[in-house]
Each structure stands twice: as C-alpha cells, then as structure tokens.
Amino acid sequence: MKLKIALLSAVLASTWATSSLAAARDYISIVGSSTVYPFATVVAETFGKSTSFKTPKIESTGSGGGLKLFCTGVGVEHPDITNASRRIKSSEVKKCASNGVNDIVEVKVGYDGIVMASSKEAVPMALTRKDIFLALAKKVPGPDGKLIDNPHNTWKDVNSSLPAVKIRVLGPPPTSGTRDAFAELAMEGGAKKFTDLKKLRKSKDAAEIKALMAKMDIPESAFNKKGKKVFKAVAHAIREDGAYVEAGENDNLIVQKLVANKDSVGIFGYSFLEENSDKVRGNTIDGVAPEFELIAEGKYPVSRSLYFYVKKAHIGTVPGVKEYLVEFTSEKAIGTEGYLADKGLIPMQDAERAAYQADAKSLKNFDASVLK
Amino acid sequence: MSNKQDRKSVAAAVEKGLARRKAKEKRFQRAGLAAVITALMMLAVLLISIVSTGMPAFTQTALKLDFHYDESLLPAGQTLNEETIRAMDFHGLVKKTLREKFPQVKKRKDKKALYKMVSNGTPYILRDMLMEDHALLGQIKSIWVLADDEVDSIFKGSKTIADSRLTEAQYGWVTQLVAEERVMTRFNWTFFQNGDSREPEQSGIRGAIMGSLFVIIVTLALSFPMGVAAAIYLEEFARPGRLNDLIEININNLAAVPSIVFGLLGLAVYINFMGMPRSAPLVAGLVLTLMTLPTIIIASRAALKSVPPSIREAALGMGASKMQMVFHHVLPLAMPGMLTGSIIGMAQALGETAPLLMIGMIAFIVDIPQGLLDPATVLPVQIYLWADVPEAAFRERTAAAIMVLLAFLVVMNLLAVWLRKKFEKRW
Incomplete structure (x- = not known):
C-alpha cells in the first residue's frame, strides 16, 4: 500500500510539473x-x-x-x-x-479536384454543373420560375441525355471541407445558370433582392444581413429526401459503396479516384474529365x-x-x-x-x- | 363423488394448459437460441472479414538487390562521419542499382516506373547501414529491401494483376527477379517495429502500441489506487446519509456519461487551463482515468460488499481496529473482484477513441514515443487514421491493427477471468 501511495503521489507530482516541461x-x-x-x-x-x-x-x-x-x-x-x-x-x-x-x-x-465518380461498370455520365444542381439541390426553379421542392427522381428527369437511373449520390456531411468546396464550386456554379438566381447572387440592393425572393417564392426568413446570404442558402441547400446520402468523412467507404451499387455516384477528392482507379471512374463535368493535366490547367471546374x-x-x-x-x-x-x-x-x-x-x-x- | 369429478376436471384443465405451456416454453427457448445463433453468426462474419482482410498484412515481400557503396559517394578529401553520410545521394544509389540490374530499361518513363518497384524508404535504410558500419564504403552488399506496396499486394494475392496498378513492364521485371530468386515473402516484422508511415510497406503499429501502453500505465496508476480508496471509504467508513447517497448516485451517473464528454473536460482543464501539451499520453491517461474511475469504484464496492460481515465482526471481536480489519481481512478477500473490475475498466480505456479526439491524439506521428510527454497516438486511433487514407494497401493494415487490438483485449479479459477463478472465495 505504501508503494501505491508513493506511486500515486509521484504521478500527481509529475502531472503538476508538466506545465513547465511544456515550455520546450x-x-x-x-x-x-x-x-x-x-x-x-x-x-x-x-x-x-x-x-x-x-x-x-x-x-x-x-x-x-x-x-x-x-x-x-x-x-x-x-x-x-x-x-x-x-x-x-x-x-x-x-x-x-x-x-x-x-x-x-x-x-x-x-x-x-472534387470528382463525381461511379463504378467502372456503370454507364459513364457527362454531367454539367447545372445537372448537379438540379439533381441535388433541395429547391430548384420550377416551370414558372418559383422555387419548388426538387421533383427529380432519375438523372433522365434532370437532363434527357442522361441515363434513366435513380439519383443516388453519396457524399460528405456538412462538417467536411469537401462538402463546402463542392457546394461552392459545383452547386453555386450550377445555380448561376438560372437567370433569376444569377441576379440574386449579383444584387446588392435590398429591395431588388426582396423582389426576386418574392418572385421565386423564397420565404422572407431567408433574408438576413442585407440579403447577402440568400443565394448561398438556396445554392448550398442539399436535398434531404434520400437522393443525397451523407456517407461520413471516410472516402474509402464511399468507394466501397460505389462498387457494391453501380447506380450510385460518389463525391470525393481526386487522390481517392487515382488510388482506386481500378474500381471507379470519374464522370466528366461540363465536358471535362477529372484528369491530372486538366485539373492542373484549371479546366476542370470543381477544383480547389x-x-x-x-x-x-x-x-x-x-x-x-x-x-x-x-x-x-x-x-x-x-x-x-x-x-x-x-x-x-x-x-x-x-x-x-x-x-x-x-x-x-x-x-x-x-x-x-x-x-x- | 363431486370431489372426484372436480379433480378430474382440474386434471383435464391442467392437461389442456400443459400442452400450451410446454409449447410456449419451446417457443421461448427457440427464440433464445435463435438470438444466440444470430449474435454468434454476426460475430463470426465480423471476425472472418477482419481476419481475411488482415492476414496478408502479416507477411511482406522483399527484393534482393546488390548495392555498391561506391567510394565516389563520398566527395574526395572528406572523411566518413554523420554529416558527410547525410549529404550522400542514396536515392541516386538506389536508382543506379536498379538501372544496372535492368539495363534493358532505357526510356525515361520506364525508368521512373522501375524506381517505383522498391519502397521509397530504401535510401534511408542504406544510409543507416552505412552510419552503423563505415567499413561498408567501397563494398558491394546484397540487401533484402522492401518491395513497393503494389508489388507486395500482387505477391500476397490481395490484388489480382487486373486490379493492380502495376504496368506490364513492371510485372515483367518482377517475374525476372522471381526467376533469379531475388524475391521472398517473409513475416512482416516492420509492422511491429515501425511507427506510422504514409508508405504502407513501411508503416507499423509500434508507436501506437507504445502510446497505448503509456496511456494505460498512467490510467492504471491513477485510477486503481484512487478507485479502491474511494470504494473502501464509501463502503467501510462513510456514515450512511444524504451526502453518501448523493455521492453514490453521482458515481453511478458518471459511469454512464458518454466518453466524449470526458474528452471535452480534459481539453478544457488539462490542456487549456493547466497548459499541458496536446497529444501527450499523460493527458490521455488523465482523461481516461476520469472515465474509468466510476467503473472501478462500482466494481470495488461490489467486491467489498460480497465479503461476509462475519469476517468483519470476527476481526473486530479479536480487537482489531477498523483500519486493521479492512486492510488485513476485508481487502485481501475483495482484491480479486477489484482487480477484475479494474482490468475490465482498463480494457475499456484501451479501446477508447472518442475522448482522445478532443485532446489532439488524432495525429500523424512517425517517431516512437519515449515518454509520457512525447506526442503519441493509441491503437484504436491508429485504426481510425488508417481507415481513412487513400492507399489500398492500408486496408489490410487497418484490419491487422484491429486484430492486434482485439488480441490485447482478449488477453486482458482472459486475465480478469483467470484472476477471478484463481482467487475467488465462495462462502
């Protein structure tokens, strides 16, 4: 017991002494x-x-x-x-x-580069940023210009040149830097393709923003800090009805799931695509494939x-x-x-x-x- | 007469009910058995998948190459010492050796592919060999060096040629080396000798094991004596009352607090307030002490409670003081139970990651920690880190590290069982 007491006091003493040891x-x-x-x-x-x-x-x-x-x-x-x-x-x-x-x-x-990859066995898709926005945004502009809940079920609904495959995208959760970059580069890039949303992004005039919001049926509550963030709120909001699956921060897991289900699309960094090039393939975005040279030259649109x-x-x-x-x-x-x-x-x-x-x-x- | 009839009808009713009750019991038994089988099957699936993924990581492919420690490595007029050896171009030596081994490789692109056949840690191994033995300079030495992880995967069959990123030319060179008996697969000692690395073939769990060891030592040294002392006081000395009840409720609650909360507490108190270094095993040990203390106190109290009062009374009757009674008679009898509780608490601490996230243990650390203040990581955190890197060869290493961690946990639990069996007394 004496030994134990001695040991205990020694450890406690060393504990208190560390603050000085940390100096070097x-x-x-x-x-x-x-x-x-x-x-x-x-x-x-x-x-x-x-x-x-x-x-x-x-x-x-x-x-x-x-x-x-x-x-x-x-x-x-x-x-x-x-x-x-x-x-x-x-x-x-x-x-x-x-x-x-x-x-x-x-x-x-x-x-x-941030890639949208699918299994090698899947049909390659030629995506645009607009397609990505239409497929993944929570709200998209409807036929009358008002924002409606995303109605698209298959990639064909988004763009008739794409295959009639159910939209299922595995991507990082909101806490991830990859998600931030994806929202900023791919989703914003796609949202900009709509005239009203583009105006909303550019506009600095509160009245104009409010008018645009009314036109697009965006609730007033989205308006804060002079309306700067309205565009971002629309562009960054990702649908929550199961088409986008938050797969955690582990990109290896996404790769495994892509192999298991060839209809899904995964979002991750280029280095994972390169390491797993035997299993998955990057889809082209705006006609540019996620390849080393193309990203280096700045041609691939979703890179940070x-x-x-x-x-x-x-x-x-x-x-x-x-x-x-x-x-x-x-x-x-x-x-x-x-x-x-x-x-x-x-x-x-x-x-x-x-x-x-x-x-x-x-x-x-x-x-x-x-x-x- | 009516009595007889009654008895008959009762017997009939019982008879009727009996079949139903038996059927009910059978159903319950079957449901129980099904639950056990399901659980066992899940465990089996888990273990088989881990073991089958992890086994290849315990072997490693090495290539034998003849390195010529040319005198020209040392600039004229200089003597061999640490500084001059550090300045030598061992990368060049490795490349030259490979070029001479495969003189047919001419194109720049092919040469690059050729250099990728051996682990990129090879130059440092050559350097360290020369540092140790200066006489090597001028000699030709045959050395088994690690193959790159892609070559390694092919050899161990964890990847097929179609899956591999090896080019046809690279595959041809490997076949040539095999024909010359310059390739072997051996037990992967590196895995147990090295710290973390970004190159799968050079990575190991030594750093993580040492980190875990330091953390467990600190946790045990603090939580066992404190937990036992607290249990003895609460069980034997404290007067029952409101305060005692409050303490008891709090201890039971603390045992159920999610471990991440202890991590946040550790970050606030030990690192931000007391200024201890991040990623240090000492801090991790202190945090895990907080986490395991309630478990140990509860187990120790249960062990003390199970010592029959007659032993206490006999000791007191013989004129022992209360303290003598506790330390001479009660504690030795309660010790096996306390040890079991502590070992299980330690096993829990060994497998914990969540509180360590907060105190900077999720880190890339190559050097093996030498003390309580060196930056370190622990086994479960190493598993977490490896599960998240892109190189495919880390997948098998992740599984192998899980196997090592499981082995430690099984050993600790067996030790607890053994202690209990050996020292347990029944009254």
Missing part, C-alpha cells in the same frame, strides 16, 4: 485540414527521415478547427503551422492578430486550392520550421514530377509555383488585404 518543444506541431493531411504527412515523413530534425506531428482537425488553434496565440503550446483546404478568412486574420499572431506566411501547395500557413514568430523558436517550409516548397515535393504528385496532389502551373516558392523562401508576410 523540439518537434514541429501542425494542425488543420484533413484534405491536406495525406500530403503534409508525406512531406513530414520525408523531412523527418532526411534531416536530423524530429518528424513533425500532424493533427487532422479540419481547416476551420486548425485555423482556430493556430490563431490562439504565439508560444510553444500553440501549433506552428496549419493546413487549410481553403484560404484563410479575414475574420480569422483578425482573430489571429488579436492574439498576437501577426506575421504569417501563406503557402499554396497545389490543387485538389490547398494551403498551409506558418507562424513566423515560431521560426527560430521551434527547431526545423524553416527547413520544413523549404522541404514542402521544394521542386521534389510540389513540382510537376514531385512526390506529392504521386500521391494525387495536382501541382500549380510553373509561374504560380515559382511565385509561391519565392515567397516562402523570403518568408513574405501574408497581406490580408488580398482577401475579399
């Missing part, structure tokens, strides 16, 4: 997007093996969660780098600044940029931050023939890549005024 950290701490995670981990591993620094620790917290942690302050208890599958928002820049995180370096890594942000105050405090930056932006990582390309990352065009490489090299401060 000899590894890089990285948080952020689960989309960038598969790429950042490869860089981290290579970095750990090829240099004498420790391998960085990478937490997969999601873009928003990562930026929140990143912006909580300067000091070794806060992360050094955050990955993001979207650009930092001006509200986040402000939050960072209010916690003393002023100097950050933005690095764009490359692109990730991947970033990471570095806290400048930690360079020199935490060993290896600068060297990690060098490794990540090196040609052998993000170059067109780099090892990240092998993992499914779509590299930037030469000029853009060179610009970001130069900025990373000179540790150029991120200028928040470029944000909208």
Whole structure:
C-alpha cells in the first residue's frame, strides 16, 4: 500500500510539473485540414527521415478547427503551422492578430479536384454543373420560375441525355471541407445558370433582392444581413429526401459503396479516384474529365486550392520550421514530377509555383488585404 | 363423488394448459437460441472479414538487390562521419542499382516506373547501414529491401494483376527477379517495429502500441489506487446519509456519461487551463482515468460488499481496529473482484477513441514515443487514421491493427477471468 501511495503521489507530482516541461518543444506541431493531411504527412515523413530534425506531428482537425488553434496565440503550446483546404478568412486574420499572431506566411501547395465518380461498370455520365444542381439541390426553379421542392427522381428527369437511373449520390456531411468546396464550386456554379438566381447572387440592393425572393417564392426568413446570404442558402441547400446520402468523412467507404451499387455516384477528392482507379471512374463535368493535366490547367471546374500557413514568430523558436517550409516548397515535393504528385496532389502551373516558392523562401508576410 | 369429478376436471384443465405451456416454453427457448445463433453468426462474419482482410498484412515481400557503396559517394578529401553520410545521394544509389540490374530499361518513363518497384524508404535504410558500419564504403552488399506496396499486394494475392496498378513492364521485371530468386515473402516484422508511415510497406503499429501502453500505465496508476480508496471509504467508513447517497448516485451517473464528454473536460482543464501539451499520453491517461474511475469504484464496492460481515465482526471481536480489519481481512478477500473490475475498466480505456479526439491524439506521428510527454497516438486511433487514407494497401493494415487490438483485449479479459477463478472465495 505504501508503494501505491508513493506511486500515486509521484504521478500527481509529475502531472503538476508538466506545465513547465511544456515550455520546450523540439518537434514541429501542425494542425488543420484533413484534405491536406495525406500530403503534409508525406512531406513530414520525408523531412523527418532526411534531416536530423524530429518528424513533425500532424493533427487532422479540419481547416476551420486548425485555423482556430493556430490563431490562439504565439508560444510553444500553440501549433506552428496549419493546413487549410481553403484560404484563410479575414475574420480569422483578425482573430489571429488579436492574439498576437501577426506575421504569417501563406503557402499554396497545389490543387485538389472534387470528382463525381461511379463504378467502372456503370454507364459513364457527362454531367454539367447545372445537372448537379438540379439533381441535388433541395429547391430548384420550377416551370414558372418559383422555387419548388426538387421533383427529380432519375438523372433522365434532370437532363434527357442522361441515363434513366435513380439519383443516388453519396457524399460528405456538412462538417467536411469537401462538402463546402463542392457546394461552392459545383452547386453555386450550377445555380448561376438560372437567370433569376444569377441576379440574386449579383444584387446588392435590398429591395431588388426582396423582389426576386418574392418572385421565386423564397420565404422572407431567408433574408438576413442585407440579403447577402440568400443565394448561398438556396445554392448550398442539399436535398434531404434520400437522393443525397451523407456517407461520413471516410472516402474509402464511399468507394466501397460505389462498387457494391453501380447506380450510385460518389463525391470525393481526386487522390481517392487515382488510388482506386481500378474500381471507379470519374464522370466528366461540363465536358471535362477529372484528369491530372486538366485539373492542373484549371479546366476542370470543381477544383480547389490547398494551403498551409506558418507562424513566423515560431521560426527560430521551434527547431526545423524553416527547413520544413523549404522541404514542402521544394521542386521534389510540389513540382510537376514531385512526390506529392504521386500521391494525387495536382501541382500549380510553373509561374504560380515559382511565385509561391519565392515567397516562402523570403518568408513574405501574408497581406490580408488580398482577401475579399 | 363431486370431489372426484372436480379433480378430474382440474386434471383435464391442467392437461389442456400443459400442452400450451410446454409449447410456449419451446417457443421461448427457440427464440433464445435463435438470438444466440444470430449474435454468434454476426460475430463470426465480423471476425472472418477482419481476419481475411488482415492476414496478408502479416507477411511482406522483399527484393534482393546488390548495392555498391561506391567510394565516389563520398566527395574526395572528406572523411566518413554523420554529416558527410547525410549529404550522400542514396536515392541516386538506389536508382543506379536498379538501372544496372535492368539495363534493358532505357526510356525515361520506364525508368521512373522501375524506381517505383522498391519502397521509397530504401535510401534511408542504406544510409543507416552505412552510419552503423563505415567499413561498408567501397563494398558491394546484397540487401533484402522492401518491395513497393503494389508489388507486395500482387505477391500476397490481395490484388489480382487486373486490379493492380502495376504496368506490364513492371510485372515483367518482377517475374525476372522471381526467376533469379531475388524475391521472398517473409513475416512482416516492420509492422511491429515501425511507427506510422504514409508508405504502407513501411508503416507499423509500434508507436501506437507504445502510446497505448503509456496511456494505460498512467490510467492504471491513477485510477486503481484512487478507485479502491474511494470504494473502501464509501463502503467501510462513510456514515450512511444524504451526502453518501448523493455521492453514490453521482458515481453511478458518471459511469454512464458518454466518453466524449470526458474528452471535452480534459481539453478544457488539462490542456487549456493547466497548459499541458496536446497529444501527450499523460493527458490521455488523465482523461481516461476520469472515465474509468466510476467503473472501478462500482466494481470495488461490489467486491467489498460480497465479503461476509462475519469476517468483519470476527476481526473486530479479536480487537482489531477498523483500519486493521479492512486492510488485513476485508481487502485481501475483495482484491480479486477489484482487480477484475479494474482490468475490465482498463480494457475499456484501451479501446477508447472518442475522448482522445478532443485532446489532439488524432495525429500523424512517425517517431516512437519515449515518454509520457512525447506526442503519441493509441491503437484504436491508429485504426481510425488508417481507415481513412487513400492507399489500398492500408486496408489490410487497418484490419491487422484491429486484430492486434482485439488480441490485447482478449488477453486482458482472459486475465480478469483467470484472476477471478484463481482467487475467488465462495462462502
């Protein structure tokens, strides 16, 4: 028993002592997007093996969660780098600044395409963003221009050139960055094809917005903050009648379900398409196939940029931050023939890549005024 | 007479009812048996699918290549030391070796495909070998190196050639190596020696096992003595009353709180307030202590209750103090029950992921944790992470990690059963 008491007190004592121990950290701490995670981990591993620094620790917290942690302050208890599958928002820049995180370096890594894939045994579909919006939106413009509950059951209902197959799309839940990007790029892109919705998106005049809302039969309650978000509310709302199935964040699961049911369509990142190219095939969107070169050239419409942000105050405090930056932006990582390309990352065009490489090299401060 | 008739009619009624009651009992028995069979079948399906997916991960394909540690790797005028070895181009050495092995490969694209045959960790293995043995420089050494995961999958039959992403040319090179007896499939020690990796063939669960071990040590060291002490106090010393009832109700409620809540508590108290590092086994252990404490207290109290009062009375009658009575007589008899409860609590903690999500354990960690403050991950979290990466070869590793975790859990539960059987006393 005496031994146990001694053990207990020893553990308790060490518990209290940790706050001082946390003051020294000899590894890089990285948080952020689960989309960038598969790429950042490869860089981290290579970095750990090829240099004498420790391998960085990478937490997969999601873009928003990562930026929140990143912006909580300067000091070794806060992360050094955050990955993001979207650009930092001006509200986040402000939050960072209010916690003393002023100097950050933005690095764009490359692109990730979001694909609408189906089993290899299914009939390939040539989709447009308009088709996607019509198939998946909660409300779509009806014959008289008013928004009605989505009546489409099969892809043929949406577009007569598509097969008469029941609409069943497996995609990520609203908490996912992939879903955000999909809504923004595919759904908004499709909604814009309707004149009234396009006007609604552009309009800044409250009266005009209200008139459009009345015309389209959108409830008044959707109007808030000068009507800025009405278009987004319409375009981002995905139907909840079973045609869109939230398949969780696990993209491997979606691939398995696509193989099991060849009539369904799955939404996931390009790297999963590439890894599973033996089982699934990406459908073309607006006539462009989700292929490496086409996404890199910016021709594929549903692709997004991947970033990471570095806290400048930690360079020199935490060993290896600068060297990690060098490794990540090196040609052998993000170059067109780099090892990240092998993992499914779509590299930037030469000029853009060179610009970001130069900025990373000179540790150029991120200028928040470029944000909208 | 009427009595006799009555008896007859009663017997007839019983007779009539008996058949119905027997049929009812049969139906109930059948329903019970069906439930057991269904449960067993589900378990069997689960285990078979896990084992059949996971088994290939325990073997690994290696290729034998002759590496020439050429003196030209070392720039003239320099001596061998850690720094100069780090600066050497081992990637180039691997590529050169492969090119010399397959001189027929000429095109740039084919060469790239050729380099992808071996694991991309090979250069670092060559480097580490040279670091250990400087005499290697200038020698030609035959080394078994790991094959890339695509080659590996073909060999283990987890992918057919049609499914594989291997090109025909690559397949031809593999066949050539097989003909030269330069390919073998061996037990996958790497899986138990390495930490996490993004390359399936180099990934392992050592880091996760060590993380789990540290977490369980902290949890056990804290929750067992605390839980037992709390149980002894509540059962033997505390005076019954309102306060005691309140504490008891709260402990029972705490045992039913979803584990994620403990994670949030841990994040708020240990990390944000006390400033402990994220992803550390210490924090995870503290959080899981909170989670397992109620289980241990409840089990320990039940064990104490089962010790017959006569033993207490006899000890007190012999002049023992209350504390002597508890520690000399009651506790030794209750210990097996307490241990069983604790082991089951530990098994629960070992399989827990939800509270660890909140404290930064969902992380990519390559280095094996060496202490309570090093960043670490645990087995169930490693499974969760692997289930979510694109490479197909991780699917079998996920299943293999599940098998390892299940093995640990089965061992712990068997230990609990054994302890109970061995030390249990019946009165």
